[in-house]
Amino acid sequence: MSKKINTKNKKQDDEFFVLNLNQFRMITGYELSNNDLILEINKNYEVIVPIEYNVSFKDGKLIFEDFIGEKSDSVRALANSLKSGILNKMSQSIVEGLTNNVTNRRTYYINEGIPLIGHTAFGLIDRGTNVIQIRGLSGCNINCPFCSVDEGNHSKSRKNDYYVDMDYLVSEYKKIADFKGNTKLEAHLDGQGEPSLYYPLLELVQELNEINGPKKGIVSIQSNGVNLNEKLIDDLADSGLHRINMSINAIDEKLSKGLSGKKDYDINKILEISEYIKNSKIHLLIAPILLPNYNDTEFKKVLDYAVNLQQKIPQNTINPINNKKNPILGAQLCLTYQFGRKVPKMKTWDFNKFYGLLANYEKEYSSNGINVNLKVPLNEYFGSHVRTRLPCPFKVNDVISATVLMDGRVNGEIIASSMDRIIQVINCKLETCKIIGKRINVKVLRTKDNIIVGTLVK
Numbered sequence: 052m053s054k055k056i057n058t059k060n061k062k063q064d065d066e067f068f069v070l071n072l073n074q075f076r077m078i079t080g081y082e083l084s085n086n087d088l089i090l091e092i093n094k095n096y097e098v099i100v101p102i103e104y105n106v107s108f109k110d111g112k113l114i115f116e117d118f119i120g121e122k123s124d125s126v127r128a129l130a131n132s133l134k135s136g137i138l139n140k141m142s143q144s145i146v147e148g149l150t151n152n153v154t155n156r157r158t159y160y161i162n163e164g165i166p167l168i169g170h171t172a173f174g175l176i177d178r179g180t181n182v183i184q185i186r187g188l189s190g191c192n193i194n195c196p197f198c199s200v201d202e203g204n205h206s207k208s209r210k211n212d213y214y215v216d217m218d219y220l221v222s223e224y225k226k227i228a229d230f231k232g233n234t235k236l237e238a239h240l241d242g243q244g245e246p247s248l249y250y251p252l253l254e255l256v257q258e259l260n261e262i263n264g265p266k267k268g269i270v271s272i273q274s275n276g277v278n279l280n281e282k283l284i285d286d287l288a289d290s291g292l293h294r295i296n297m298s299i300n301a302i303d304e305k306l307s308k309g310l311s312g313k314k315d316y317d318i319n320k321i322l323e324i325s326e327y328i329k330n331s332k333i334h335l336l337i338a339p340i341l342l343p344n345y346n347d348t349e350f351k352k353v354l355d356y357a358v359n360l361q362q363k364i365p366q367n368t369i370n371p372i373n374n375k376k377n378p379i380l381g382a383q384l385c386l387t388y389q390f391g392r393k394v395p396k397m398k399t400w401d402f403n404k405f406y407g408l409l410a411n412y413e414k415e416y417s418s419n420g421i422n423v424n425l426k427v428p429l430n431e432y433f434g435s436h437v438r439t440r441l442p443c444p445f446k447v448n449d450v451i452s453a454t455v456l457m458d459g460r461v462n463g464e465i466i467a468s469s470m471d472r473i474i475q476v477i478n479c480k481l482e483t484c485k486i487i488g489k490r491i492n493v494k495v496l497r498t499k500d501n502i503i504v505g506t507l508v509k
């Protein structure tokens with residue numbers, strides 16, 4: 052893990068007795084409280100750095116009071132050394148763990164030296180198609196009671212979050228894009244959390260868009276809509292974002308609040324921003340999820356809402372991957388997962404039953420003169436297609452040697468690396484802090500899509 056604080060420096064022309072925190076892109080807020088420097092990192096994270104010198108703090112500048120007015124070279128050298136000491140301490144504190152203000156969880160800052168392929172909580176996922184999933188962070192700002200990854204601050208199973216440095220994320224994405232033959236690619240921002248919380252999101256979208264080639268590929272994002280506002284939509288459109296997959300699961304105020312698990316969730320605000328997106332250059336895809344026996348009526352209301360919206364503001368954005376206009380709806384069926392949350396009343400359906408329901412709704416719309424496709428095969432409508440897959444260096448049942456990097460996403464998991472892959476080592480009873488940096492032997496249990504899961508062996 053890099054121990055260097057990310058210094059996308061702005062011009063610095065301060066006196067030698069000043070340490071200007073405004074020069075660091077990752078520092079997005081600050082406060083000096085007693086002798087603790089509280090830094091906001093990339094908007095959502097916080098770290099506390101104790102300061103052991105006589106300093107004052109104004110407008111993001113730490114001022115070494117004792118040195119003001121001093122001119123000698125030795126004082127200048129001393130000030131510079133104190134400044135580097137503080138910077139080192141800041142870097143170290145960030146490496147040792149940020150606090151995610153959204154989820155209150157410890158967050159690891161992922162930078163060069165940590166592979167980005169192998170885990171589902173952060174990094175990059177290649178499932179052998181032209182769509183590359185980008186997971187810049189974990190952590191969600193709402194608490195859907197059906198969440199397949201048990202996200203949000205109500206989570207019982209998630210104990211750590213991860214944030215990936217943008218420059219590193221982009222440079223690793225470029226390698227995969229080149230490997231796949233850089234044309235007709237979709238960089239899809241999703242993950243175990245709310246992708247729009249990523250900072251700097253606009254730069255990330257812009258850089259991915261530049262790599263894909265604006266007329267050849269696209270950048271898309273999933274969102275629950277809570278963090279979106281008109282300014283952000285305008286900026287995302289300017290950055291070249293092609294599509295937002297918006298989760299809307301009910302129209303009724305009470306039920307939608309319940310399905311978000313957040314008391315200040317406001318469905319009217321989500322509908323307003325959806326309409327704003329529909330009027331922008333960004334393509335809006337509404338993605339309601341059916342929880343059979345729970346939100347059936349509301350699910351249909353979301354379909355009606357989307358169909359009406361599409362009629363009011365027809366879709367004009369062309370997807371350059373298949374030269375088609377993409378559909379307004381991407382209906383989904385709720386499934387249950389090992390670490391996911393479950394809504395007690397929900398029934399389990401298979402896909403045949405789900406597609407049968409969608410077919411009936413299509414007929415109903417059609418009898419009213421409205422042509423709607425609710426069963427949307429990804430290849431036909433979004434241009435998804437099979438592409439060269441990154442090779443996997445391991446096979447199931449291999450026993451490999453790996454280096455322990457950090458604590459895992461859930462209890463009993465540690466994160467290790469080997470051969471440029473992250474390995475989720477599960478069912479581990481060892482205390483992570485005692486084995487960081489150590490070599491361990493791991494039996495590989497899963498390699499599908501280069502998501503590597505293993506278990507400790509002697």
Ligand code: SF4
Nearest residue numbers: 191195198202244275
């Ligand atoms: S928005 Fe997605 S990640 Fe967040 S709690 Fe809901 S289902 Fe989970």
